[in-house]
Amino acid sequence: MLWTQTLIPTMKETPEGAEIPSHVLMLRAGLIGQVMAGAYTYLPLGLRSLRKAENIVREEMNAAGAVELLMPAISPISLWEQTGRAEAFGDVLIKFTIRRQNRKVRMALGPTHEEVITDLVARHISSYRQLPITLYQIQTKFRNEERPRFGVLRTSEFLMKDAYSFDTSVESLGENYKKMYAAYCRIFERCGLEYLPVEAESGPIGGDVSHEFMVPAENGEDTLLHCAECGYAANQERAEVGARDVAPPDVPLEELKKVDTPGASTIEQVSSFLGCKPQNLIKTLIYTADGKPIAVLARGDHEANEGKIRRAAVAEKLELADPEMIERVTGAPVGFAGPVGTKEKIAILADRDIRQMANSVTGANAADAHLTGVNLGRDFEVDQFADLRNAVDGDPCPRCNSQLAGRHAIEVGHVFKLGTKYSEALSARFLDDREQQHPIVMGCYGIGINRIIAAAIETSHDENGIIWPVALAPYEVLLVPLKVTDEQTMKVATQLHDDLSAAGIDVLLDDRDARAGVKFKDADLIGIPLRVVIGPRGLKQGQLEIKWRWEKEPRMIDRDGAAELVAELIRCKRKESDNSRV
RNA sequence: CGGGGCGUGGCGCAGUCUGGUUAGCGCGCCUGCUUUGGGAGCAGGAAGUCGGAGGUUCGAAUCCUCUCGCCCCGACCA
Incomplete structure (x- = not known):
């Protein structure tokens, strides 16, 4: 190709608004052009790289035995209503109505294709003899992101490889899952990315496995925790916090005192008002677990993890209590709850780190007041200790004696065991060899093609520009x-x-x-x-x-x-x- | 959805607070001459309804009201 016969509009200066390296360099190198927030044109150079990534993905999917097809981006809204995802996606799902003759047709632009493919499989597969099968496509997906950002990393429209496996059993799904996992490793290696498969939250569908493929990068939106010693890696939502020594701190216990903290209801306000560190505060969160109020204690600077709390409380449904409930249970408005003397007697769950705290500050269960010198055992008791918070940099590794390091990362792929959620909702069933009908067991596997490109640039550039790996270079x-x-x-x-x-x-x-x-x-x-x-x-x-x-x-x-x-x-x-x- | 910032030739910016000639500068673009191994020099030139609408005023890029767009932080992210 001759430079003068293609379009490579390089720029000497960085366009206003671009900040992270991949965005800046993709614009400056003439790879992309912005059309609006979250929508970019791939110029000739950018498209060539995108196609290279796409082809690597295609080759490895084919090699892993997956079969390519192409579904439409549009689909009837009814399909999304059948699985409840029209509501679950909310505004992220792009819905629209078109007129055909004298009727209106409601449609959605596919943000992912579980519904469409399950419907397809339901129509054409009915026997165990036709299974297992893995189908995939490489296609543009649409999501109305609340806030598109970081150039090509988070857009309203993006190229995704989405694969779906259909199996007769959970064991067989496990086999397929392993195959896809291995294919993903080859894909990212071939793309020259320094990637890390991490354990991810599998969501409400069973306690099954899910992995995200992350590329550590300063500007990544996700946070993962990684143990360099034993290799344990998980995203922040999922990461377990290893147990620490539980020796309580050896300090003289202060007297329990009630202090006025007018208007100070957040951790930040209380700590600056009382001149103490957030680490010395115990935050008390009131949740309802299957309708029953519970109190959850965590150190002031830690973040509660609802997945962990739900599991510890053995609850189906967990949500933060509403203000009325909080007032009823604690006797105080939101922001002044504490474990000492709640109005109603409720179960108290505490993060394990609470055991190492002494002379803490907590809400007084009274408006505009906190308690200082609060101590476990003397002033309050805990019904259950558990790991209830998000892991952070420096936390003990749950698998060995080392420490977890927190790193930002770009999620480039996700593999997921779905189970029978969609096959049940859309009646995708098969008959086994004894004429018994069962829902098909599914898995889904996604790769953000555009993110491969962005991640490659984000992790491989210098002050002068992009340093492409040969496999992705235009x-x-x-x-x-x-x-x-x-x-x-x-x-x-x-x-x-x-x-x-x-x-x-x-x-x-x-x-x-x-x-x-x-x-x-x-x-x-x-x-x-x-x-x-x-x-x-x-x-x-x-x-x-x-x-x-x-x-x-x-x-x-x-x-x-x-x-x-x-x-x-x-x-x-x-x-x-x-x-x-x- | 909360907070902040920004819209002026293709790109980056100044001018706006304090209204007043034909709206500037750098880069890029076109023409010519010179130059030619890390974003050349000189000369000449083209290109802007100052995001949009309404208002105030003798007069608006500048003041007021509304509106659209873009970016960042937070919330959210099957």
Whole structure:
């Protein structure tokens, strides 16, 4: 491809509004153009990378035995009502009504396709002989995000690979899940990403497994906790906090005192009002667990984790109590609850870290008042201790004696055991060999293709631009003739271009009549892995200059046989990134 | 949905508080000459309903009201 015949609008300056590296560089390198918040055009260069990621995903899915199909982005709203997800998605689901003749048809733009595919499978699969099967598609998804942001990382429209497995049993699902998990590992390895599979919250559908594939990056929206020692990794929602030594602190116990804290109902207000640290506060949250009020205690600077609380309370449904309930139970308005002397006697669950606290501050169960010098055992008792909070950086690892490190990350993939939620709602059943009917056991597996690109840039760039892994680079080789008006230079460049193209190498020839500096700057910016400079200096000695984008110094090669050498270098790199394939 | 910031040629910005010539600057673009290995120099040129609507005023990019859009923080995220 010739530079002058495609569209690569590079920019010297960063457009206003772009802040994180992937967004800035994708705009500056001419990969994308913004159409509105959360919607971007993929320009020729950006599209090429997107397609490369897409193809890697497709190849590995096929290799794992999944079968590609393509479903429509539009689907009838009734399908979403049948599973209750029209409501569950709320405004995130893009709904609209169109007119056909004299009737109105209500539709949704697919944010994911469990409903559509389960409906399809329900129509065409009825026997255990047809199972298991895994179907997938690569298609644009639509979600009305509350706040699109970070360039291509969170958009209202994005390219997703979504796969769905259908099995006759939970055991068989487990097999499929393992296969997909392994395929995901190969995909992200081939893409050259430093990724981490982490345990994720599997949601209300059974206690089954779910994993997210995360790329640690400073600007990631997710937080994961990772133990470098034993490899334990989980997202923040899921991560367990290892048990600490429970020796209570060895300090003299203060007297229990009631202090006035007018208007101070939040942790922040109370700690600044009383001049103490949030760590010295015990926050008391009133929940209703299956309709029954319970109190949950956590250290002031910790965040309660509702999933953990629900499991500890052995409840189906858990939600924060409403203000009336709180007032009834504690005898005080919201913000002044405490474990000492609640109005009604209720069960008290406490995070394990409460055991190590002494002389704490809690709400006094009275308006505008808190208690200081509160101590476990003397002033209040706890019915049950458990891990009830989100893990944070530095917490003990639940699997070994080491510590968890908190890291931000970009979620690029998610594998999930669904069970029979959708097959039951949409009557996708099969007959077994004894003529018994069962709902099909499902799994679903998603990859954000755009996020692969963003994550690659986010984790591989320098102050001058993108540093593409060969597998995702829009072009593998960039030819830079320094003087396009010189016949000899252009003859060599064009020949190289043609030879490399013929050898199946993706090559871009910068045939612009621009100064060397301009071309070098753009070369670094768009980050093509191998740069070949054809300049008068080298040409005099019958030589060309080559440089990998990630290296500092170029080296000279002979002009004769240059095409073969360059092609071989690229093939080697391709092989390196494919090495994960067994 | 709460908080904050910003809309001025293609891109980045100044001017707005304190209303007053033909609305500036850098980059980019076009023409010419010179230059030519890390974003060239000189000369000339094209390009803007100052996000939009309404209002105040002799006069509005500037003041007032409404509105649209974009970005960031938080909340939310099957």
